[in-house]
Amino acid sequence: xxxxxxxxxxxxxxxxxxxxxxxxxxxxxxxxxxxGNAINLGVLTAGRFAGSEAxxxxxxxxxxxxxxxxxxxxxxxxxxxxxxxxxxxxSVLKRTHELHGDKDTDRVSQVTERxxxxxxxxxxxxPAEDRKP
Amino acid sequence: xxxxxxxxxxxxxxxxxxxxxxxxxxxxxxxxSMTGSAILLLAGIYLVALAAEGTVLSAQMGxxxxxxxxxxxxxxxxxxxxxxxxxxxxxxxxxxxxxPMPADFLRDTHLFIQGLLVGICGAFVTADIFNLYVWFEVLxxxxxxxxxxxxGERRLSGAMTYLVLNMxxxxxxxxxAGLVYGATGTLNMGxxxxxxxxxxxSAGAWLGVILMLVSFxxxxxxxxxxxxxxxxxxxxxxxxxxxxAGLLTKxxxxxxxxxxxxxxxxxxxxxxxxxxxxxxxxxxxVLGAAAQTEVRRILSFHIVSQVGYMVLGLALATxxxxxxxxxxxxxxIVVKANLFFVGGIAARLSGSERLAAMGGxxxxxxxxxxxxxxxxxxxxxxxxxxxxxxxxxxxxxxxDAGIWVAAFFALFTGIFTLLSMSKIWNETFLKAHPDPxxxxxxxxxxRSAWFTVAGLAAITVMIGLGAGPVMDYAIxxxxxxxxxxxxxxxxxxxxx
Numbered sequence: 001x002x003x004x005x006x007x008x009x010x011x012x013x014x015x016x017x018x019x020x021x022x023x024x025x026x027x028x029x030x031x032x033x034x035x036g037n038a039i040n041l042g043v044l045t046a047g048r049f050a051g052s053e054a055x056x057x058x059x060x061x062x063x064x065x066x067x068x069x070x071x072x073x074x075x076x077x078x079x080x081x082x083x084x085x086x087x088x089x090x091s092v093l094k095r096t097h098e099l100h101g102d103k104d105t106d107r108v109s110q111v112t113e114r115x116x117x118x119x120x121x122x123x124x125x126x127p128a129e130d131r132k133p
Numbered sequence: 134x135x136x137x138x139x140x141x142x143x144x145x146x147x148x149x150x151x152x153x154x155x156x157x158x159x160x161x162x163x164x165x166s167m168t169g170s171a172i173l174l175l176a177g178i179y180l181v182a183l184a185a186e187g188t189v190l191s192a193q194m195g196x197x198x199x200x201x202x203x204x205x206x207x208x209x210x211x212x213x214x215x216x217x218x219x220x221x222x223x224x225x226x227x228x229x230x231x232x233p234m235p236a237d238f239l240r241d242t243h244l245f246i247q248g249l250l251v252g253i254c255g256a257f258v259t260a261d262i263f264n265l266y267v268w269f270e271v272l273x274x275x276x277x278x279x280x281x282x283x284x285g286e287r288r289l290s291g292a293m294t295y296l297v298l299n300m301x302x303x304x305x306x307x308x309x310a311g312l313v314y315g316a317t318g319t320l321n322m323g324x325x326x327x328x329x330x331x332x333x334x335s336a337g338a339w340l341g342v343i344l345m346l347v348s349f350x351x352x353x354x355x356x357x358x359x360x361x362x363x364x365x366x367x368x369x370x371x372x373x374x375x376x377x378a379g380l381l382t383k384x385x386x387x388x389x390x391x392x393x394x395x396x397x398x399x400x401x402x403x404x405x406x407x408x409x410x411x412x413x414x415x416x417x418x419v420l421g422a423a424a425q426t427e428v429r430r431i432l433s434f435h436i437v438s439q440v441g442y443m444v445l446g447l448a449l450a451t452x453x454x455x456x457x458x459x460x461x462x463x464x465x466i467v468v469k470a471n472l473f474f475v476g477g478i479a480a481r482l483s484g485s486e487r488l489a490a491m492g493g494x495x496x497x498x499x500x501x502x503x504x505x506x507x508x509x510x511x512x513x514x515x516x517x518x519x520x521x522x523x524x525x526x527x528x529x530x531x532x533d534a535g536i537w538v539a540a541f542f543a544l545f546t547g548i549f550t551l552l553s554m555s556k557i558w559n560e561t562f563l564k565a566h567p568d569p570x571x572x573x574x575x576x577x578x579x580r581s582a583w584f585t586v587a588g589l590a591a592i593t594v595m596i597g598l599g600a601g602p603v604m605d606y607a608i609x610x611x612x613x614x615x616x617x618x619x620x621x622x623x624x625x626x627x628x629x
Contacts, residue, residue, distance in 0.1 A: 020301075025293070032300050039304050043311025071314065074263055078307055081270045088277055089296055096293055099286045111290040112364055116427050118485045 005045035012038030025096065025103035029089050036082045040075045047071025137180070138192040138205045141215040141254035144173045145222075149247040156244070159236045166243040167230070170223040173250065177216030184212035185606055189619040191260070199623040200321035204260040206619040209610035210459060214257040214387055217466050220592070221379040222250050224585045228372045228474055231579040241282055246376065249275030256384050260620055262310045262320045262345075265388065269303055269352070276381060280369045291368030298361035302351035305344055312341030322395055323620035329396040342396060346403070349392065352385025355444060356414040359437045363421065366436070367429040371477030374429060378436055379470030383462060386443050390458060393447055394614040400450040407448035412542040414441030419549040428476040428486045428561070431553055432469070435512065438546055439465050445539055446527050454530035455611035457523060460604055464511070464519040464596055471508040471589035475501065478586065479561050481578050484571040488557070493566035497573055502562045504583075507590040509558065511597065513551035519596035522604065 016035025019027045051067030097103050100111070148169025155161040183190065184207065194203040207215070229242055252272025259265050276299075281292035314320055316337030317328055328334050329342075347358070354362040362382065366374050397403055418438025425431045443465070446458025478501060480486035482494055495502045511518035514525075524547055531539035566572050577583070596603055 020297075028297060032297065032304070035301075036304050039308045039311070042308055043314075046311045046315025048315070071311070074311070074314070077263075077267065081267070082304075085270070085274060085277075085300055088274065089300070092277075092281055092289060092292055092296060095284065096286075096289045099289060108290040108293050109364070111286055112294060112368060114287055116367065116429070116480075116486045117287070118490070 001050040002045055002048070005041060005049070009038045009042040009045055012041065023105050025093060025105055025108065028105060029086075029093050032089065033082075033086050036078075036086070040078055040082070043078065044071050044075045047074070135190050135192045137183075138190045138207055138258060140176045141173070141180070141207075141218075141258055142251060144169060144176055145247045145250035145254060148172075149244060149251065152244055152247060156240065159240045162240045162243050163230070166247055167223070167226050169247060170219060170226050170250065173254070174216070174219030174223045177212070177219035180207055180212040181209075181216045181606075184209045185609075187609075189613075191619045191623055193623070200319050200324040203264045204321060204323070204620075204623050205258045206260040206623070207258050208613050208619055209606065210387070210390070210614060211257045213459070213463060213606070213610065214383075215254055217463060218250060218253050218257070218380055220589075221376060221466060221470050222246065224470065224474070224589055225372050225376045227588075228375070228477075228582045228585040230581040232372070232582070233575075233578075234370075238283060242279065242370070242373065245275050245278045245282065246373075249279060249376070249380075251275075253380055253384055257387060260322045260623070262313060262322060262325070264320075266303070266306050266310050269306060269384075272381070272384065273299055273303055276377065279373045280365065280377070282373070283370055288368045291365040295361055295365035298351065302348050305351070306348035309341045309344035309348060312344065313338055316341055321623075322391070323617070323623050326395040326617060326620055330398065342392070345392065346389065349385050349388045350410070352382065353389055353440050353444070354382045354385070354414075354437050355410050355440060356417050356437075359414065359418070359440075362437060363425075363430060363433045366433040367427065371429075371473065371480070374433075375470045375473030375477065378432065378473050379466045382436055382440055383466055386440055386462060389444065390447050390455075390462075390614065394455065395617055395620060397450075398615045404448045404450050407444055408536070408539060411441045411445035411448050412539060414438065414444065415542050415546040416441075419546045419553065422553045423549065423556075426488050428480060428488065428491075428557060429473065431557060432472050432476060435550065435553065436469060438550065439469065439512070441546070442524070442527055442543065445543065446530065449527075449530050449534050449536065449539070451530055451534055452608065452611050452615070453526060453533065455614060456604065456607040457526035457530055459607040459610050459614075460526060461523040463603065463607070464523045464593070467589055467592050467596070468508045468511050468520060471586060471593065472505075472512065474582065474586050474589065475505045475508065476557075478578060478582055479505065481575060482573050483561065483566060484568075484574060488560035490567060490571075491561045492564040493562075493569060493572050495562035498577070500583075502558075504586045504590050505558070505562070508593055509554040511593045513554050514547045515551075517597045517600075519593050519600070522597065522600040526604070 012034055016031045016038055019031030047068050049067045051065050053063050053066040055066040055069035057063045100107055152162045152165045190207040192205050249272050252268050252275055255268035256265055277296055280295055316335050351358045366377055415438050418434050422431045422434035443458045443461045446454045479494055483491035511520040514520040528540045528543050
């Protein structure tokens with residue numbers, strides 16, 4: 001059981017890294033999501049998830065063949081956090097795309113390297129009504 | 134359970150929740166947030182006072198005994214880090230006060246800074262690896278929001294770079310935590326320390342821990358993993374980048390110091406790798422700064438170079454060197470944040486932060502020149518300011534250890550730092566402004582920003598003049614780091 005998890009995690013991690021190396025920003029962000037899930041799977045596998053009983057017991061009772069519940073709890077936390085970060089990354093990506101018109105990673109670096117704008121030319125904070133959904 | 138231990142997390146969290154409740158009233162958000170960080174500052178000072186007497190606070194969350202439950206520990210290093218976070222958090226909020234920005238922008242900044250402080254303080258007090266990961270994520274999401282706040286093409290592009298590389302670092306940390314748990318069956322730092330100190334760690338555990346060091350190195354912006362920092366810090370709003378410059382990489386440095394001193398109290402292979410990494414970081418950072426022509430970009434590269442000094446202290450692993458690293462950490466956070474603040478005021482007065490478009494500020498406001506000179510000279514290590522003592526101790530420690538190369542690199546970097554600071558000085562203060570009408574066209578800015586800068590400069594001078602007590606504290610902290618009484622005792626004592 002564990003070797004399936006390990007190999008899947010490995011393949012997914014490879015896919016994720018490959019996608020992150022792409023020039024297209026969308027793939028980079030998706031690559032992070034894939035890599036994140038590969039790592040979640042890896043954490044679960046490393047923590048020995050194999051077992052046929054639920055990891056739940058009453059007083060005086062002993063469960064012999066249960067999966068380790070701790071990695072499950074860890075991964076659950078990591079999934080939730082990862083999801084939030086992914087959504088944030090997507091929203092930044094969406095806005096970047098709207099502003100740049102394309103999603104090229106080189107373009108992003110170029111824009112970051114632009115000389116600092118003068119103080120009075122700072123891009124203004126969008127008015128509140130623009131940010132309402 | 135000792136309530137004091139969770140104070141550093143509880144205070145910013147409560148402040149954040151209260152501020153969220155009244156988020157429609159901007160003035161109230163400001164009041165609550167500033168009060169909250171003032172309380173955090175006071176709590177930090179109280180914790181330092183307790184720690185200075187040798188008290189080590191610890192608690193088990195939910196009453197679950199170590200190593201099963203999450204442990205929180207506040208020793209000397211944690212206490213001083215919490216206090217300094219309080220200082221910088223409060224300073225940033227004072228700087229933000231009455232800045233000419235839209236009210237909702239300021240409100241959002243306040244909220245996210247509190248969120249960021251929750252994560253930072255959490256990372257400083259936890260003694261559990263997975264919990265550290267969670268705090269990293271908390272501070273990460275706060276910093277993502279802060280760096281992107283305000284929008285615009287340039288800022289979002291910088292935010293994108295920051296976001297991708299920091300998410301990658303955190304994912305590596307998660308994998309490392311999983312692997313370490315898989316190999317050792319524990320997430321408690323104390324139990325890991327026992328395992329490694331007894332030399333009973335398996336290859337899998339080593340793999341996980343090394344991966345963890347790599348992840349912390351990305352966070353701390355060590356060579357060769359520092360690329361994200363100079364590519365993103367200069368795009369954020371000035372107070373935000375000052376807060377980042379002061380605190381964020383230092384969370385990574387703190388985690389490195391904590392892990393390395395816990396697992397390998399004696400110098401070993403990890404230390405020799407770190408030594409070369411530290412030397413490379415110092416040099417590359419300072420050379421990178423020499424090529425820059427904007428205030429914040431120069432300063433960003435100097436963050437990298439300065440982190441090298443702290444890691445140098447860690448890598449030498451003698452008690453004196455570790456004390457130097459702790460002293461450097463304290464000194465650097467204050468000075469670096471202050472330089473960003475001064476840079477912000479100077480940019481406002483000149484109308485730009487490009488050195489070519491700045492100038493004439495010495496004639497305009499000699500006070501600002503003095504306020505810049507104090508942290509700048511301190512950064513370069515001119516006596517009697519705080520940076521001199523920090524560098525002096527590190528150089529002495531490397532000479533004591535017989536590692537001349539490290540001492541040479543440290544001094545060499547110091548000269549280049551001075552060079553780069555004099556570049557900013559010449560271009561910003563002495564040179565005539567290319568367009569004199571622009572100087573001070575928008576006024577001096579809010580007075581509170583000047584108070585922030587003056588206050589932080591006063592702290593730098595105080596650390597410099599009172600270097601004795603601070604160094605005593607740092608030495609005691611470094612002994613405590615190696616002996617790690619709290620971390621190891623938690624295991625024997627069980628829950629409280």
